[in-house]
């Protein structure tokens with residue numbers, strides 16, 4: 001019996017980090033600093049240094065980062081934000097929860113990311129911002145989207161939650177528009193030991209507002225004085241302390257993810273057109289998940305499960321067709337590419353701690369499925 005290859009192997013993933021976790025807990029317990037203190041400040045400085053951002057604002061999670069930044073930009077009722085029909089829910093729910101309208105645009109089949117032409121067609125006189133997302137192992141066409149935002153006088157906010165460490169056209173993900181966000185949710189490449197997120201921007205006024213909004217609208221150092229109506233969206237010292245230990249190792253971890261992606265690419269590319277891997281060339285990309293487009297996806301998934309290989313479907317339903325967005329009145333057929341991807345997309349196991357030979361076994365199992373014409 002060969003060992004199983006789980007989709008997400010939490011215990012393996014944190015095995016190397018146990019000492020760090022224990023030490024961080026001890027340090028924090030002995031320091032009497034719990035929230036928004038010295039470790040958080042050091043982490044902000046580290047992310048600013050890494051990304052070249054003038055300001056990094058630590059928050060409680062990636063969703064909170066989007067909420068705070070949309071709020072800081074003044075997005076609210078009557079406004080529209082153009083956002084992809086295929087993404088994690090936060091890309092659109094944060095817009096709707098500001099009282100603004102998420103205007104969904106279809107995505108590109110190769111990457112599942114916002115199609116700049118569809119985004120342009122979705123812009124109206126009420127549009128305030130473009131909100132593209134990075135997903136899986138790919139980056140949106142940021143040059144086209146930045147040009148569109150400039151042409152139409154729109155804010156450009158990057159949902160780069162999964163992409164700390166990636167670069168597009170030589171510039172870090174999250175640094176192509178007015179602001180970008182990162183998530184440190186444990187499964188992410190830069191994952192921590194709990195929820196956490198970060199906003200980056202070069203705009204000092206936006207940064208000042210975001211800093212207040214994350215902490216009940218209080219200016220730093222002015223306790224119980226509320227300049228704005230804000231949120232409780234603060235990062236804690238435990239997660240920050242852990243991330244200060246993890247970020248120096250992020251590049252190596254991303255490198256390992258790319259190696260696995262390249263193994264998949266080489267082994268799976270010959271299966272086209274029945275199975276289509278993501279675009280090749282992983283240099284400069286943050287490989288978060290490896291999502292293929294598969295004919296007979298559900299049968300392939302069952303075949304892999306039979307062999308102990310775990311997979312995940314990102315995402316089973318386009319956002320506009322989620323019950324939560326029913327009020328927007330979208331129907332099947334409105335977003336054909338997003339809908340097709342929901343039928344075909346399948347994420348294969350990929351994390352830096354995969355056993356040697358595991359990726360090759362996944363490749364063999366996928367090839368076996370199509371070769372056998374199952």
Ligand SMILES: Cc1ncc(COP(=O)(O)O)c(C=O)c1O
Pocket residue numbers: 061062063064087088090091133134135159161162183184185195196197
């Ligand atoms: C594309 C995208 N945006 C936003 C988020 C939200 O991040 P968090 O889970 O830290 O709130 C995620 C996390 O899954 C994501 O994948």
